[in-house]
Amino acid sequence: MGRRSDHSRDEIRDMAVSAAAKIVEKVGYQSLTARKVASEIGYTVGTLYHVFHNFDDLIMHVNAQTIDEMAALIQRHIRKKRNPEVRIRTMAEYYVQYATDHPDRWRLVFEHEPPRSLATPARLKERRDVMFEMVADNLRELSPESVSHEVEHTATALWSGIHGICILALTGKLYLGGAFSMVKLIDTLIDSVINEFRRV
Amino acid sequence: MGRRSDHSRDEIRDMAVSAAAKIVEKVGYQSLTARKVASEIGYTVGTLYHVFHNFDDLIMHVNAQTIDEMAALIQRHIRKKRNPEVRIRTMAEYYVQYATDHPDRWRLVFEHEPPRSLATPARLKERRDVMFEMVADNLRELSPESVSHEVEHTATALWSGIHGICILALTGKLYLGGAFSMVKLIDTLIDSVINEFRRV
């Protein structure tokens, strides 16, 4: 068969990304294949390669969608909060929430290695940076006299640390197999970093 | 050809693990294949399957070796230190050192997902836990009156945080693309957690 034009290229791209996300959630990101995505949207692999540069390209689109979803969830919840410290804690709370609810999609964001031939698109990097910037903004509000570079440094350390707890827990590589609560571990980190930040 | 017996099964297993580790370091863990390992040691894939249960089984052996190497490096350096706080800082220093020097082998430890059919061997888990326990031991020495569970909780939070900084930096997913020094970020985390730990 030849041209069908049931859907535009953009529609097919969106359908493929959504189908891929659904497959990742259902059977895990290890079992995501081009043929599964294609058959899920009623097309053939060839069509996917007409719309995406690569399979990695498709994955990066899935990851962009994941980050957007996660950021939206977080922003929806911190909008109600006025206290910068509470906002940071809320960010972490829903970061963990999202990662726990969608473990495979979340892991795909951090465990997918784009081939060196294909550079990570600037949009994806920017999206990832959004979370760091939100933490920095609230730290700045917490102590307006701090120099910007120090604030960003602290925000990077704190958010990376939270991420570390999250990924070790979700991959089952945490000490004692996750006998500790992720939320409490993260609270400890936030308490420590914020107290130290206030003191300096 | 049939039986050669140039090497015992144990020898072949060790050769394969070393060859695999070398390949991972040279061309990256994404490019590690069973056939490359086999040809590197002068055998065929079939022989690998005579010695390993799986390709994942081979990888877990590689990871065990990696963790042992890393733990040995760290222990060699903290033996000279007497102060528990200095020991924790030294641990982090050489953790980063090892990860930076052998990025692909280090990442393989944390990004290899064993299939749910094949359970992670207890030995591998124990090896991973060694690092957490070393941190806990030194925290305990730092404040002997603390209850054991609190100490382990703090150690888990701190070491997971350090790991988070490390993995985001090494995978190029850190805020501002690693414009911050890994060592300084980790120092910030250690300062914060240890100060807070002392206070409680």
Add this chain to the structure above:
DNA sequence: CTCTTTTATTAAACAATGTTCAATTAATAA
């Protein structure tokens, strides 16, 4: 020393993967 049994090793085959491409067919333009 000879015959049998065991077992290490290979080569070939398998199914599944990402990827490419010529053929086909429908929409669009002339």
Add this chain to the structure above:
DNA sequence: TTATTAATTGAACATTGTTTAATAAAAGAG
């Protein structure tokens, strides 16, 4: 109506992990 353009397919490709029947050498029995 015809010619051009482009979407879609199906089949092919190389490469992956994995299995297996054939083979040859070591080990054991007599």
